[in-house]
Amino acid sequence: MAVSSFNPPIRTLMGPGPSDVHPRILEALSRPTIGHLDPQFVSMMDEVKTMLQYAFQTTNELTIPVSAPGSAGMETCFVNLVEPGDKVIVCQNGVFGGRMKENVERIGATAIMVQDDWGKAVDPEKVEDALKANPDAKVVAFVHAETSTGAQSDAKTLCELAHKYDCLTIVDAVTSLGGSELRVDDWGIDAIYSGTQKCLSCTPGISPVSFNDRAIEVIKNRKQKVQSWFMDLNLVMGYWGGNAKRAYHHTAPVNALYSFHEALVMLQNEGLENAWQRHYNNHLALRAGLEAMGINFVVDEADRLPQLNAVSIPEGVDDAEVRGKLLNEFNLEIGAGLGDLAGKVWRIGLMGHSSRAENILLCLSALEAVLGNSINSGVSLAAAQQQLTK
C-alpha cells in the first residue's frame, strides 16, 4: 500500500459539469466543521434557504438542498410526488428524460413517454396530445435544460399546459439554475431539482430542490409512505423546517453547505439577472469563434442553452484523441457526447465561474492547436475577441 496524498492537476473545466469552482467557494469548503445541530449552523441553513429562494425566484418555504447529488434530487421529486399506480407524462429529448422514466417505473407507476429528437426542445403540442389521451395523468415531468444535448425547453408553456389538465409538474433544472432565465413561481413549477456544480460554480454533491404548496399538499396526503426513508420530505422537513427545534434526520454535509452558502452569496452579489446575461454574452463569443472555425451547433438557435454548447465533431476528427490532447496538453476538459450523441458531439460548458472571457480564448486557441488542418484555423480568436469587446 503506502498511498500518498492526492494532489489534483489544475484543470480548466469546460465540460457539462463540474465547472470551475471559484477559489472563494473552495476556501469556504475548508472552514472548520461544526455540528449539524449547532445553533450557528442552523442560522446558516436559514440563510441558504433564503438565498436559494432568490436563485429559484420563488417564495416556496420548502426550498432546500438535498444532501446528495442531482440524481438524488430528481429521485426526491419523484418518490415524494408519485405513488404506485400513478400515471406520469415524461417528456424525453435526451438522456435525463430517460432517467425520469426509470424513476417513475421503479415506484410502480406508469410513464407515458413523449419523445422528441435529441437536441430539440420538448414539443408542447405532443405534450397536449398526451394530456388529452391520459386524463388520469397526475404529473408532467420534463427537463428544462437538457445537459446531454444543450437544448432548453419552454418551461412556462409546458407548466401552463400541465395545469390546464390538472397535472403537477416536475422540472429538471440541473443546468439552468443560475445560468439562464428560470422563474419557479411565475412559471408555475410545482417541483424542481437542480445541481450545485454547474452554473452556481460550487462543488458537486448536493442538489437544490423546491416544492410549492400544491406539491406539499400532495406529499402530505399520500396513501402510503414514501419508499425512500432518506428522501422522505415529510422527515427532511423536520430538519430543514421553520421550527426553532430541528429534528435530527440525517447528518447534514456541513462543509458542502458552507461552500453552497458561499456560492449563493456570490450569486446574490452578482445579481441573478446579471449572471444570466454574463452566461449569454459569453455564449455569443464562444459561438462566434466556433462558427468562424467551421464548427456547427447541434441545437437550433432558438432553443440553445447559452451555458452548454453542444457542437458537431468535425468530420474525420477522432473524438477521444482530441479530448485527450486538450486535457493532457492544455489541462482543458470539454465534455463528450452522452447516450445517442456519444462520439458525435462535444459539449462545451460555459457555466458559473467557467463562463469567463479567458476560458473562451483558451478553449478556442487550444481547439485550433489540436485540430490543426482539420479546421479553418486562425480566425476564431478574432471573431470571439470582436464579440467580447462589443
Add this chain to the structure above:
Amino acid sequence: MAVSSFNPPIRTLMGPGPSDVHPRILEALSRPTIGHLDPQFVSMMDEVKTMLQYAFQTTNELTIPVSAPGSAGMETCFVNLVEPGDKVIVCQNGVFGGRMKENVERIGATAIMVQDDWGKAVDPEKVEDALKANPDAKVVAFVHAETSTGAQSDAKTLCELAHKYDCLTIVDAVTSLGGSELRVDDWGIDAIYSGTQKCLSCTPGISPVSFNDRAIEVIKNRKQKVQSWFMDLNLVMGYWGGNAKRAYHHTAPVNALYSFHEALVMLQNEGLENAWQRHYNNHLALRAGLEAMGINFVVDEADRLPQLNAVSIPEGVDDAEVRGKLLNEFNLEIGAGLGDLAGKVWRIGLMGHSSRAENILLCLSALEAVLGNSINSGVSLAAAQQQLTK
C-alpha cells in the same frame, strides 16, 4: 437580503459526530475540483477503494463510498438486498435499529423485530430464537456500534448465527469504523455501511459501504429492479467498478472524495490497530475522570464503545443548560440523548481527531466548571492525567 459569508465558530466536537476534522483533511477538501471522469480522478478512486478495504479489513471488490450520508448508506444496503415480500430479522437496541425497520417496511418486506433494552448489546440468544421461528428469513440486520447508546454488539457471533440459518447480514458500523475492532471478512459480514464523520475524522456527507460476493450474487439475481435508481448498485458498480471504462452514473462529490482519500491516508499511516488502541486508551482516561466526578456510564463495561461514551446526567442537572454553557462558554459540543434517552444521557464522543488527550482535559475541566456544586469537583483531571500518563 445581503447575506454575508459564513464564518463558523471554532468548536471542539465531542458529540456523536461530526467529530473534529483534522486540518489536513479540511485542506484536502479545498483542492481544485477536477472532472468526475478525469483519468487522474479515476486513479484516485482506485486508491480510495484499496484504502477502504484496509479500513474494513476486507478484500471485497465492491468496497466504495456512497455519495450521500450514512442514512443513505443504510438504505443502499437494504434496497439492494431486500425485495418486497422478504423477511428480515432486525435487532433493535437503540435508534438505528428502528430506522432499519423503516427501511425494511418501505421496501414492502416484513421486519421481525428482536428487541433489547437501550444501552444493552444485542442478545444472540434472542436472535437465534427469531431465526428458529422464522426459517424463511433472508437477512439479519443489526447495529455493531449503536450511536444512540454507546453499546457495541458481538458482530462475529451474530454473523455466525445468521449464516448457520442461511441468512445474509447487514451491519451498521457508522460509529465503529476506524475506532474499534471491525473485521468484515473474518467476521463474515455480508453487507456493511459506515460514516466518514466519526472515527475517520472526515467531513460528513458520504458513506463507505462494502458487499461480499454472496451479497453481490443476491443483488445480481434480484427478481425486480432496485426501487432506488440513485442507490442501485448494479448501476453504481459501472462507475466504481474495475473496468478501465467508467460509465457515468451520477456526478461524484469530487472534493468530498479528496478529503475522504486524505482521511484514509492518515488512517493508513497511523495503522488501523494503533487507531483502535488510541480510541481505547483515551476512553480509559475520560472514564477515569468522569467516574472521579461521580458521573456514571449507561452501558455495562463489557459492551461499551470506547469512542462514544454515554453517561447519565447527574440528578438535578438541567441537560440543555449544561450543553448550552459548554457550547457558548467553551466552544465545546457534547451530544444530547436521542429517542428514549433524550434528556437522560449525554453522549461524549472521542472519535477520530477528537480522540486526543487535550480534548479529554478540556471536556473534564469544562464539565467541572459548568456543573460546579452538582458534582464531586476537582478530582477528575487528576484521575484522567494519571490514566493518560500510564
